[in-house]
Amino acid sequence: MPVTTPNRTPYRKGQNRNWQNPPPRRPAPRRREDWYAMRRRRRRRHLARGLVMAACLCVVAGAVLLLLPSLMQQESDAAGATAAAPTPEPAAAAAAQTDTRPVVAIDPGHGGADPGSEGLGFDEYEMTWATANALYDLLEQDGRLRPHLTISEEESQNHDIARIRPSERAQRANEAGAALLLSIHGNSDPIYDASGYECYAIPPGNANHEESVRFAEYLTAQFSSLGQRLRGENGIRYLYYGENDEQIMTESSDETVSSNPTFGVLEYAACPAVLSEQCFITNSADVDLLGDADGCETAAGLYYNAICAWFGLEPAV
Numbered sequence: 646m647p648v649t650t651p652n653r654t655p656y657r658k659g660q661n662r663n664w665q666n667p668p669p670r671r672p673a674p675r676r677r678e679d680w681y682a683m684r685r686r687r688r689r690r691h692l693a694r695g696l697v698m699a700a701c702l703c704v705v706a707g708a709v710l711l712l713l714p715s716l717m718q719q720e721s722d723a724a725g726a727t728a729a730a731p732t733p734e735p736a737a738a739a740a741a742q743t744d745t746r747p748v749v750a751i752d753p754g755h756g757g758a759d760p761g762s763e764g765l766g767f768d769e770y771e772m773t774w775a776t777a778n779a780l781y782d783l784l785e786q787d788g789r790l791r792p793h794l795t796i797s798e799e800e801s802q803n804h805d806i807a808r809i810r811p812s813e814r815a816q817r818a819n820e821a822g823a824a825l826l827l828s829i830h831g832n833s834d835p836i837y838d839a840s841g842y843e844c845y846a847i848p849p850g851n852a853n854h855e856e857s858v859r860f861a862e863y864l865t866a867q868f869s870s871l872g873q874r875l876r877g878e879n880g881i882r883y884l885y886y887g888e889n890d891e892q893i894m895t896e897s898s899d900e901t902v903s904s905n906p907t908f909g910v911l912e913y914a915a916c917p918a919v920l921s922e923q924c925f926i927t928n929s930a931d932v933d934l935l936g937d938a939d940g941c942e943t944a945a946g947l948y949y950n951a952i953c954a955w956f957g958l959e960p961a962v
């Protein structure tokens with residue numbers, strides 16, 4: 646069999662070239678001078694582009710510098726608002742700061758684990774709490790003075806709570822900015838015989854002594870006007886604790902200055918203060934007049950009148 650040769654023409658160099666119509670010639674290689682010119686143009690383009698970029702950066706940086714302070718201020722304002730938001734000032738505290746009315750501190754004697762003396766069917770702390778609250782209500786109705794209780798209802802009525810010391814009560818009155826402090830107590834007598842009204846002022850030689858006595862005089866005038874007998878010379882006395890903690894009592898006419906301490910609530914008060922023995926809670930006539938529920942209301946009215954007088958106000962309730 647003859648060998649079939651493939652239908653192809655063997656390749657020869659330059660065989661397919663169209664010599665009559667040659668393809669366009671390649672551009673001649675650039676001359677060296679052109680290459681340098683091209684590099685110079687490229688450098689100029691790079692330089693111009695760099696200058697444009699630098700100008701843009703300058704503009705952006707300037708804008709940031711101009712806006713930064715106001716942005717920071719806004720941020721700090723926002724932070725301040727956020728910081729202030731969780732702890733808004735209580736309305737009561739804000740109102741107290743703008744309330745310029747004089748503060749009258751009312752101290753309901755005893756309470757908690759210390760019931761005070763035992764009266765005819767009640768304990769001293771019950772009478773002092775009832776009277777103090779009735780007085781608080783009167784002062785609040787009046788509105789010209791700001792009453793402040795030195796202890797809470799819980800501290801007064803809950804026997805499981807430790808006794809609030811007299812010095813602590815005075816300190817609380819001081820912290821409230823009290824202009825006047827009245828500590829309410831009830832007298833007691835083991836043989837159920839004693840009766841009448843007495844109160845204790847800040848002793849001579851101490852700050853606020855004169856103003857304390859002036860308040861005591863208004864108090865005795867009020868209780869006397871009800872027909873209550875004033876004990877001692879005029880119902881106003883001083884009390885001192887001796888070396889062995891014994892009580893030493895003097896009349897208000899005794900102006901001797903003593904270094905012995907007096908009742909803690911008077912000793913530590915930063916304002917005129919008086920401790921009032923409202924009535925003998927061991928005497929039925931006294932209790933009927935000033936110790937039972939009606940008596941506490943009556944006593945509160947007398948205290949209110951005396952407080953108004955001390956401040957130079959006419960009673961308005």
Ligand SMILES: [Zn+2]
Pocket residue numbers: 754755761762769830831
């Ligand atoms: Zn007492």
